[in-house]
Amino acid sequence: xxxxxxxxxxxGVLLSCVGLASGAFAQPVDAGPSLRAHHVTFAGGVIxxxxxxxxxxxxxxxxxxxxxxxxPFMLFQAESSVDAAAGAEAxxxxxxxxxxxxxxxxxxxxxxxxxxxxxxxxxxxxTIDAERLSQYVIDIGAVWQLPRITLGxxxxxxxxxxxxxxRQLYDERTLVETGSVYYAGGGVRYWLRGGDGLRRSVGLRxxxxxxxxxxxxxxxxxxRIAPVFGLHMFMEF
Amino acid sequence: xxxxxxxxxxxxxxxxxxxxxxxxxxxxxxxxxxxxxxxWATTPVRYFVNERDIAGVSAADFRATVARATATWQAVxxxxxxxxxxxxxxxxxxxxxxxxxLGFLDRPDLDRVLGATSLxxxxxxxxxxxxxxxxxxxxxxxxxxxxxxxxxxxxxxxxHELGHFVGLGHSAIGETERTATGGRRVLGSGAVMFPIxxxxxxxxxxxxxxxxxxxVQDLYAxxxxxASSGSITGRVTKxxxxxxxxxxxxxxxxxxxxxxxxxxxxxxxxxxxxxxPGPHIVRVEPLDDADVESFxxxxxxxxxxxxxxxxxxxxxxxxxxxxxxxxxxxx
Numbered sequence: 001x002x003x004x005x006x007x008x009x010x011x012g013v014l015l016s017c018v019g020l021a022s023g024a025f026a027q028p029v030d031a032g033p034s035l036r037a038h039h040v041t042f043a044g045g046v047i048x049x050x051x052x053x054x055x056x057x058x059x060x061x062x063x064x065x066x067x068x069x070x071x072p073f074m075l076f077q078a079e080s081s082v083d084a085a086a087g088a089e090a091x092x093x094x095x096x097x098x099x100x101x102x103x104x105x106x107x108x109x110x111x112x113x114x115x116x117x118x119x120x121x122x123x124x125x126x127t128i129d130a131e132r133l134s135q136y137v138i139d140i141g142a143v144w145q146l147p148r149i150t151l152g153x154x155x156x157x158x159x160x161x162x163x164x165x166x167r168q169l170y171d172e173r174t175l176v177e178t179g180s181v182y183y184a185g186g187g188v189r190y191w192l193r194g195g196d197g198l199r200r201s202v203g204l205r206x207x208x209x210x211x212x213x214x215x216x217x218x219x220x221x222x223x224r225i226a227p228v229f230g231l232h233m234f235m236e237f
Numbered sequence: 238x239x240x241x242x243x244x245x246x247x248x249x250x251x252x253x254x255x256x257x258x259x260x261x262x263x264x265x266x267x268x269x270x271x272x273x274x275x276x277w278a279t280t281p282v283r284y285f286v287n288e289r290d291i292a293g294v295s296a297a298d299f300r301a302t303v304a305r306a307t308a309t310w311q312a313v314x315x316x317x318x319x320x321x322x323x324x325x326x327x328x329x330x331x332x333x334x335x336x337x338x339l340g341f342l343d344r345p346d347l348d349r350v351l352g353a354t355s356l357x358x359x360x361x362x363x364x365x366x367x368x369x370x371x372x373x374x375x376x377x378x379x380x381x382x383x384x385x386x387x388x389x390x391x392x393x394x395x396x397h398e399l400g401h402f403v404g405l406g407h408s409a410i411g412e413t414e415r416t417a418t419g420g421r422r423v424l425g426s427g428a429v430m431f432p433i434x435x436x437x438x439x440x441x442x443x444x445x446x447x448x449x450x451x452x453v454q455d456l457y458a459x460x461x462x463x464a465s466s467g468s469i470t471g472r473v474t475k476x477x478x479x480x481x482x483x484x485x486x487x488x489x490x491x492x493x494x495x496x497x498x499x500x501x502x503x504x505x506x507x508x509x510x511x512x513x514p515g516p517h518i519v520r521v522e523p524l525d526d527a528d529v530e531s532f533x534x535x536x537x538x539x540x541x542x543x544x545x546x547x548x549x550x551x552x553x554x555x556x557x558x559x560x561x562x563x564x565x566x567x568x
Contacts, residue, residue, distance in 0.1 A: 059520075078518055080549075117518065217516075
């Protein structure tokens, strides 16, 4: 179940980014390195996603008492989380202008699933071994390079926002959970070469994103947020 | 059989045995080297209701109560079980007379037995031929909608005995404590088919629990493919050897549904079926919350500490998990 509050927040962030991106078309072409308009960029690298809880659930029995709603008898409590994990990501972008790039990204990670069990009258609190998930995300996003802001001759900051499809498989690949992701964040591009509008750009890109997950492996029906950091090498064609 | 407090086992267990490799317990019958489920070959299952009135419960009340309980079993999604009420009879709810009868019976000698079900099987097929249920007039019964303090809720006990009537054994999803009189008191129960009744006046057992539903879905599956549910398989071991009679509970971390099962072979093998697809926490404990004989015959190992499976186990849709091993240690 999607949290309406988070859903509204995500929608607000995306709309803001679209608004900013639309505004970018009105900006004059600024100085500093940038991608060439109407060229394709490929970026590949590593990402790291922070861990996040996926729900606390209580195993309970019906209590034994007269009345319509006797208090339950707790058997145990389980707190589960998806662990932080590193992975690989590839992104292909098309520069609509020198400032705005539309991208398609694909990422793969293998986060662990950990469950802590407690409140059991017969068993001491314990954390059971992680189940591994194979996690794939396919997303579409927009990258807007901030006009007139340079951080040195080779560095330009950008903001990024988008959304996509989440697919998570349990370890034995016998069960699939799907969901959606939304993200917003920012980062910098560092040009090793090009960026002058004449030559092919090659460089490094680092970004940080807040990632909202809806559904997927989720025990409490809530939208979850986790940080994502990426480091990529990009090349313009 | 449902007992207010456990005493000696009276159920016709000599005719039945637990079926290996299934969740919860179903009655089974050995034919040659095979063990088959004890169940009705066709439905609706037709029954009569004894016309006797007792204090606080008229024959009409009793018939209406049985109708509600049969409707509850019939309403389980994914199960094809059906009943048909053929009306009143003067026949007692015991003996072989070719009709299935439910009714009250004077059994003052069974001072802790609320009710019991007797089953007649076809020895060549294991299918049920006749079943009777009696409810003991030694107890004060109630059919009040909200229950009555100090009186046993009739609908709850009818629902339990109807489980036996269609071939289900006892579930062990429950926790009890010893009482000063040597009996047991239920602290919590996760199944109508738990062998010990709730406190007199409680109406909690009018509602089937997930374990009860999984059992009847398995025995009378409307979807023969089983594609909508999954199972978990594995072994319970102690010092490298299998544990017979360990009780397991699979708890779906997403839906909260709990389904029980047992290790029913000497090498400790178990299968918990009828599970919602998804990740499960599997907990194993000794069968010590009721008389062992109310669940299983044979030498049941209860000398080990409760434990969890070493990892969360995924029940795939329409299939079974890879086998897991749960190692337990002696008490």
